[in-house]
Amino acid sequence: MIVVGLTGSIGMGKSTTAKMFADEGVPVHDADATVHALYSGKAAPLIEKAFPGTVKDGVVDRSELGKHVVGNPDAMARLEAIVHPLVREAEIEFLDKARAENRPFVILDIPLLFETGGDSRVDRIVTVTAPAQVQRERVMSRPGMTEERFEALLARQTPDAEKRRRADFIIDTSLGMDCARAKVRDLVSVLSADGHEKRRTEAD
Incomplete structure (x- = not known):
């Protein structure tokens, strides 16, 4: 089975793209x-x-937690040390289930794929992108978003140009939903074929 990492910086349309893969019947593990x-x-x-x-x-207040960790690298590191191992446990369960179902490939939707070293756990990488101005307009339209918070979030993320450079496939969401969906369908065909070929090779 081929494990595909889906990533993209904030506001690039990654969640929408992940849903497109799910709509095509691909198992998607959503880290968020x-x-x-x-x-x-x-x-x-x-x-x-x-x-x-x-x-x-009994529920984490994300807004209150944000006051403690956004812009505070030490606090963010403490939070990640708690959360990341638990996310990894859930991811392993997801992969085991998909392998048992003989899926040719799966999607791991991981926002901070490169930043957390997740790229070492996947076979292919799909980066979702859009021009910087489009990204900024999308993010700044979100409720409660400020320029300061946007810049702090960007500072934690690998630059878009670097993500594109390290990707096997790129989906530009600024070209419209139909274009993105067509690209997803093309990738489903390619990755399904690759997954079946990998299984045959391993069987031999």
Whole structure:
């Protein structure tokens, strides 16, 4: 089975692209969704211990947590040390299930693929991109977003140009939904064929 890492900086359209793969029947493991589930589950007491006052009624208050970690590298590192191993556990369970189902390939939707070393765990990389001005307009239109927060988030992410350079495939979401969906369908065909070929080679 081929493991494909899907990544892209904030505002590039990665989540929308991940849904397009899911709509084509491809198993997608969403790291953000996993974190969201962990924030109301096993990660909540660990985060409350590290950052008192950030958990309300058993659920991490993301806004309150953000006050502790955004722009604070040491605090962010403490948070990641709690969350990343739990996300990795869920990812392994997902991969085991997909292999048992003989899937030719799967998508790991990982926003910080390069930043966390996740690129070492995948066979192919798809980077979702858009021009910088489009990215800025998308992000700044989000509720509660400020210029300072946007810049802090960008500072934590590998530059888009570097992500594109290291990608096997690139999807530009600024060209419209139909264009992005066509590209996804092309990749599903290519990656399915590659996955079946890999399985035959390993069987031989």
